[in-house]
Amino acid sequence: MSDKNDSLQEKLRALEAVFLAKLPSRLQEMDDALGLFLQEPENKEHLALLHRLLHTMAGSAGTFGFPEVGTQAREFEGRLKPLFNGETWAKTSLSQYAGDLRKYFADTIKTAENKPASIDSDEYADELGEGTRPRLIYLVDDDQALTEAITLQLEHFAYEVVRINALKQLAVAIASRKPDVVVIELGFPEGKMAGVEEIARIKKMSRLKFLTIFVSNTSSFESRLLAVRAGGDGYFTKPIDIVALTDRIDAVIGREEPKGYRVLVIDDDAVTSEYYGTVLRSAGMSVKLLNDPSQLLKVMTDFRPELLLLDVYMPMCNGIELAKIIRQDNSYLDVPIVFLSSERDLGKQLEAIQSGADDFLTKPIEADFLVSALSSRAERYRSLRSLIMRDGLTGLYNHTAIKEELGAEMSIASRNGGPMALAMLDLDNFKNVNDTYGHPVGDQVLRTLSRLLRQRLRRSDIVGRYGGEEFIVIFPDTSAAVARKVLDQIRIAFNKIQQHADQGDFSVSFSAGIADLEVTLDADELFDVADEALYRAKQGGRNRIELASVQTNRT
Numbered sequence: 403m404s405d406k407n408d409s410l411q412e413k414l415r416a417l418e419a420v421f422l423a424k425l426p427s428r429l430q431e432m433d434d435a436l437g438l439f440l441q442e443p444e445n446k447e448h449l450a451l452l453h454r455l456l457h458t459m460a461g462s463a464g465t466f467g468f469p470e471v472g473t474q475a476r477e478f479e480g481r482l483k484p485l486f487n488g489e490t491w492a493k494t495s496l497s498q499y500a501g502d503l504r505k506y507f508a509d510t511i512k513t514a515e516n517k518p519a520s521i522d523s524d525e526y527a528d529e530l531g532e533g534t535r536p537r538l539i540y541l542v543d544d545d546q547a548l549t550e551a552i553t554l555q556l557e558h559f560a561y562e563v564v565r566i567n568a569l570k571q572l573a574v575a576i577a578s579r580k581p582d583v584v585v586i587e588l589g590f591p592e593g594k595m596a597g598v599e600e601i602a603r604i605k606k607m608s609r610l611k612f613l614t615i616f617v618s619n620t621s622s623f624e625s626r627l628l629a630v631r632a633g634g635d636g637y638f639t640k641p642i643d644i645v646a647l648t649d650r651i652d653a654v655i656g657r658e659e660p661k662g663y664r665v666l667v668i669d670d671d672a673v674t675s676e677y678y679g680t681v682l683r684s685a686g687m688s689v690k691l692l693n694d695p696s697q698l699l700k701v702m703t704d705f706r707p708e709l710l711l712l713d714v715y716m717p718m719c720n721g722i723e724l725a726k727i728i729r730q731d732n733s734y735l736d737v738p739i740v741f742l743s744s745e746r747d748l749g750k751q752l753e754a755i756q757s758g759a760d761d762f763l764t765k766p767i768e769a770d771f772l773v774s775a776l777s778s779r780a781e782r783y784r785s786l787r788s789l790i791m792r793d794g795l796t797g798l799y800n801h802t803a804i805k806e807e808l809g810a811e812m813s814i815a816s817r818n819g820g821p822m823a824l825a826m827l828d829l830d831n832f833k834n835v836n837d838t839y840g841h842p843v844g845d846q847v848l849r850t851l852s853r854l855l856r857q858r859l860r861r862s863d864i865v866g867r868y869g870g871e872e873f874i875v876i877f878p879d880t881s882a883a884v885a886r887k888v889l890d891q892i893r894i895a896f897n898k899i900q901q902h903a904d905q906g907d908f909s910v911s912f913s914a915g916i917a918d919l920e921v922t923l924d925a926d927e928l929f930d931v932a933d934e935a936l937y938r939a940k941q942g943g944r945n946r947i948e949l950a951s952v953q954t955n956r957t
C-alpha cells in the first residue's frame with residue numbers, strides 16, 4: 403500500500419474500530435426494543451423505537467465496512483413499514499419476525515468477531531486524536547427521551563455511549579464492563595438522591611474506580627455537597643450544555659491519563675539511554691534516544707522535545723557543551739535541560755547549571771523520582787508555551803504558532819519528500835449566528851468546532867485558529883485528496899451537532915479549501931491557494947470543501 407493511502411486507511415480503520423466497539427451495545431439496544439415491541443405490538447412508540455434503531459444500523463453499517471449487515475437491517479426496517487399504516491400481525495408473523503431478527507443479531511456479532519485484523523484500535527491509538535479512541539460513557543437517567551437526545555449528540559464527538567434507564571442495571575453494567583465515565587441523574591423513582599446513593603454504594607462494594615458526573619434539575623448546595631461526597635467529578639444542571647459536558651468529560655479523563663511529554667535523552671551509552679527511555683515511556687512519555695550528539699540540531703527541529711535529559715560525559719563533546727549549543731538558538735532558550743550524571747563534584751554541577759541547564763540529578767536515581775522531577779519541569783514548560791502559543795477561547799494554536807508549525811512541517815516534508823496538506827476552514831454565515839443568538843453563543847460554536855477537530859483528527863495533525871472564525875489544519879504525510887475525505891466526515895458531523903441557545907436549537911456548517919505540496923512548496927503561497935479554494939467553496943454554496951489545483955495556482 404502506498405504511503406499516500408496509509409493515512410486514509412488508518413482513519414478508516416479507526417472509524418471501523420469505533421463502530422465495532424459500539425456494535426454489541428447497539429445490538430443489545432435493538433434486542434431490548436424488540437422485546438418491548440413483542441410485549442405490546444400495537445404500541446406505536448415501541449414500534450417507532452425499533453424502526454429507528456434498524457434505520458440507524460442500515461445507514462451506518464455499510465459505511466464502516468459491513469455492507470451486508472446494513473442491507474439486512476434495511477430489510478428488517480422495510481418489513482415493519484406496513485405496521486405504521488395500520489396493518490396488524492398475527493402471532494405467527496410476530497414470532498417469525500422476532501426469530502429472523504434475533505438470528506441477524508447473532509450473525510452480526512459473529513461477522514464482527516471475524517474481522518479482528520483491521521480493527522485493532524491499539525495499533526492506531528498513538529496516532530489518533532484525543533477522542534478517536536472511543537471512550538465509554540454510561541448515561542444513566544430514567545428519562546428515555548433525554549438520554550436518547552444526549553446520546554445522539556455525544557456520539558458526534560466519537561464517544562461510545564451506553565444508555566441505562568433503570569438505576570438497578572447500573573451495578574451489573576459496571577461489573578461487566580468498566581466505563582470511563584458515568585454520567586448520572588441524582589434522582590430516580592427510587593428516591594430523590596437515589597443516583598448519588600447508588601454511586602456511593604457501587605464504589606464502596608466493588609472498589610472499582612470510575613469517574614462520575616452528576617446531572618440534576620436542582621442546583622442546591624445540599625445536592626452539590628452530596629455529589630461531592632459521593633466522589634463526583636462534575637455537576638451539571640439540566641438542560642445540559644453538551645459542549646460543556648464534553649469539555650468536562652475530557653478534562654476528567656485527561657486528569658487520569660499520563661501526559662505524553664516529549665523527552666529527548668542524550669547519552670552515548672545505548673544501554674543506559676534505553677533504560678531511562680523505558681522508565682520514562684512506562685510513565686506515558688514520548689521518548690527519543692540520541693546516542694550521536696552530532697544529530698542534535700536535526701532532532702531538535704523534528705522531534706521538538708519538551709525536555710532534554712543529558713549525560714555529562716560523552717566522547718565526542720560533553721553535555722555542558724551540548725547545553726551551550728542548544729541555548730545559542732533563541733527558539734530553545736526555555737526548553738528545560740536536565741543533567742543526569744554520576745558526577746558528585748559540586749563545582750562540576752555548578753558549571754553545568756551555568757551552561758544553561760535547569761537541574762542536575764545524580765545517578766543512581768529512583769525511577770519514580772526521575773519521572774516526577776522531569777514531569778514537573780516538562781509540565782511547567784508546556785504551560786508557559788501554551789500561554790504564548792494557544793488561542794484563549796479554543797485552546798488551539800494561535801495565528802503565529804500555526805505559521806511556525808507550518809514552517810516546521812514543510813521543512814520535514816521537503817526533507818523526506820513526503821506529502822503534506824493544508825486546510826483552511828471558515829464557518830458559514832457566522833455573522834448571522836452572532837447577530838441572532840449573541841456573541842457568547844457564537845463563542846460556543848467556535849469551541850464546538852475546535853473540539854470536534856481535535857477529537858476527530860490524528861494526534862499528528864496540527865489544528866489552529868487562524869483568525870475570528872477561520873481555522874487551519876496541517877495534515878503531515880497526507881495528500882490533499884485524503885485530507886479532503888477526512889475533513890468531509892468532520893464537516894458532515896459538525897453540521898449535525900445541535901447548538902443550544904435560548905431562542906432554540908440550531909446547526910452551523912463550515913466551508914474549507916485544501917492545498918498540498920503538489921501545488922506549491924512555498925508556505926505563503928500554500929496559504930493563498932488554500933484560501934482561494936475556500937473562496938470557491940463559499941461561492942459554490944458553502945458547507946463544502948474545494949481543492950486547490952496546480953492550474954489554479956498558475957492562473
Ligand SMILES: Nc1nc2c(ncn2[C@@H]2O[C@H](COP(=O)(O)OP(=O)(O)OP(=O)(O)O)[C@@H](O)[C@H]2O)c(=O)[nH]1
Nearest residue numbers: 828829830831832833834836841842844845870871
Ligand atoms: N462569537 C464570536 N464571533 C467572532 C469571533 N471572531 C470573529 N467573529 C465574528 O465572525 C463573523 C464573521 O463574519 P463574516 O466575515 O461577515 O462572514 P460570515 O458571516 O461567516 O459569512 P461567510 O464566511 O461568507 O459564510 C463576524 O460577525 C465576527 O464578529 C469570536 O471570537 N467570537
